[in-house]
Amino acid sequence: MAKKEIVKKAVVKENTGEFETESLEPENKVVTKPMVKVKPKPILQPKPVVKVQPQKVVIKPMVKVKPRPVVQPKPVVKVQPQKVVIKPMVKVKPRPVVQPEPVVEVQPQKVVEKVQPKPVAQTGGIVDKDKLRREKAKELKRKEDLKLFASEAITIKRELDGLSKLPSINIPIIRAVDFLIKHAFFTRASDIHFEPFEKYVNIRLRVDGVLHDSFKFPKESQSGLITRIKVLAGMRTDEHRAAQDGRFRVEVARPVDRDFDIRVSVVPTYYGEKAVLRLLAEQAEIESLDDLAFTVENRAKLNRALAKPYGMILATGPTGSGKTTTLYTSLKAISSREVSIITIEDPIEYSIEGVDQIQVNNQTNLTFANGLRSILRQDPDAIMVGEIRDQETASIAVNAALTGHKMFSTLHTNDAATTLPRLLDMKVEPFLIASTINIAIGQRLLRMICLNCRVKRRLTDLEFQGLKEAVPITILKQHREFYKGQGCKSCNRSGYKSRVGIYEILEIDDDIREAIIRRADAGELKKIAIKKGMRTMMEDAFQKALDGVTTIEEVLKMTYED
Numbered sequence: 001m002a003k004k005e006i007v008k009k010a011v012v013k014e015n016t017g018e019f020e021t022e023s024l025e026p027e028n029k030v031v032t033k034p035m036v037k038v039k040p041k042p043i044l045q046p047k048p049v050v051k052v053q054p055q056k057v058v059i060k061p062m063v064k065v066k067p068r069p070v071v072q073p074k075p076v077v078k079v080q081p082q083k084v085v086i087k088p089m090v091k092v093k094p095r096p097v098v099q100p101e102p103v104v105e106v107q108p109q110k111v112v113e114k115v116q117p118k119p120v121a122q123t124g125g126i127v128d129k130d131k132l133r134r135e136k137a138k139e140l141k142r143k144e145d146l147k148l149f150a151s152e153a154i155t156i157k158r159e160l161d162g163l164s165k166l167p168s169i170n171i172p173i174i175r176a177v178d179f180l181i182k183h184a185f186f187t188r189a190s191d192i193h194f195e196p197f198e199k200y201v202n203i204r205l206r207v208d209g210v211l212h213d214s215f216k217f218p219k220e221s222q223s224g225l226i227t228r229i230k231v232l233a234g235m236r237t238d239e240h241r242a243a244q245d246g247r248f249r250v251e252v253a254r255p256v257d258r259d260f261d262i263r264v265s266v267v268p269t270y271y272g273e274k275a276v277l278r279l280l281a282e283q284a285e286i287e288s289l290d291d292l293a294f295t296v297e298n299r300a301k302l303n304r305a306l307a308k309p310y311g312m313i314l315a316t317g318p319t320g321s322g323k324t325t326t327l328y329t330s331l332k333a334i335s336s337r338e339v340s341i342i343t344i345e346d347p348i349e350y351s352i353e354g355v356d357q358i359q360v361n362n363q364t365n366l367t368f369a370n371g372l373r374s375i376l377r378q379d380p381d382a383i384m385v386g387e388i389r390d391q392e393t394a395s396i397a398v399n400a401a402l403t404g405h406k407m408f409s410t411l412h413t414n415d416a417a418t419t420l421p422r423l424l425d426m427k428v429e430p431f432l433i434a435s436t437i438n439i440a441i442g443q444r445l446l447r448m449i450c451l452n453c454r455v456k457r458r459l460t461d462l463e464f465q466g467l468k469e470a471v472p473i474t475i476l477k478q479h480r481e482f483y484k485g486q487g488c489k490s491c492n493r494s495g496y497k498s499r500v501g502i503y504e505i506l507e508i509d510d511d512i513r514e515a516i517i518r519r520a521d522a523g524e525l526k527k528i529a530i531k532k533g534m535r536t537m538m539e540d541a542f543q544k545a546l547d548g549v550t551t552i553e554e555v556l557k558m559t560y561e562d
């Protein structure tokens, strides 16, 4: 229905395998196919089997969002012990809730390794030799892919270093942009910033939530870089004074074998246009709720809420706290042939199989509120509204939850308890809040310690003081030993790699309900919830620091928030 896409495509195929010695590949072949309607995979992509040319990136510009129904990430990538290296991720990084291993000092990334189906045949005791052979071949291919990855990542970085030092007139713009995107992908960056300054263009990458200076390109290459980005994203190249938004799709061939969307924003600044590219590429990372770092209790609360036939599940936290991931993963968990799930989002971060996703479009007046109204006429079982930020949306959402729908949404509040009074502020009646909300999830993302260079360290007195207010002193006193990453090659010397979710889940029970109805404030609601066993985000974070998943510095960051 509202999923009308106009997609303009200029397809650029580029073989990027030529480095140093072998430069066998044809330079950027540009194929331009104008087409009106969306077509998921227009590009025939013969798998590059040859090793020399590992990475083929196909970039397709598109103007409007294109929810793609079925791209399932290849499991191959997932099983790799080193998988963290290869996948950029904006958000949460799985780590089993209960830390499986006692922390050993330099422990090569074992923990991430997923259980792999044993290649043992069990057909009535007869060993299936073919199957074994196939498994063996697969395993070999995986190893090869890994090697390919590592060398590819290094080559791209080297190539970019070289490119950025060329005299500006010689910089191959198309290659530079494509390599930057790939480099971002390999370093697991979520965003690429092209920032114009007086004398150069600064390229920064956001990795695990933190920006890093990456390259400086000569000032003269600025307009070329920005124009290239605009072309990819289907923006007007002759417009320099207005802000523009766009989007395009990138396909990465073997060994990655996946594609993802890049959302682009260009704004005029004093020294020219600044572009930010956001890589929407996290779906492969989060497969199921098991990949989110919920405690057993929190997982049980979430399961109970998901099992209820109607009511609201709210996720809350600042921007970039992983709310969407939590909700997407929950939707995936309840998705089946028997239920209809519809979402309205801004933006659609990635497509979920079996879910109808609608993009908010203010130009056509397809707002959260209007979209939600239309969705309700589509006979859905479950609905997700990207965000409840106004009274109108709040009221429709609550009514939808009341009339037999599972409702998922996010709110912009600091913690779980504040969600409830926030809805009161939006003029939702207390009894409606009390009777429709199942759980409110408060969350944050903290950086995870790189497992490759993790070492023990003791808590300093200063840190002890800082934690005193957030963590009960009796608990704090028992623990002095924590962990940190020393910094190594695999984490770009940062000591961190990937991120982990920190959660608190407030379950609405009779006591909370009663408190909501008498309009209790967030502080009181939180107290009640804690008494009933809610583990706060701070406690969750502290535990994860004790377990060596994150650092005390990351935990302390949370205490500065309020």
Ligand SMILES: [Zn+2]
Pocket (backbone or CB within 6 Å): 450, 451, 452, 453, 454, 485, 486, 487, 488, 489, 490, 491, 492, 493, 495, 496
């Ligand atoms: Zn490291």
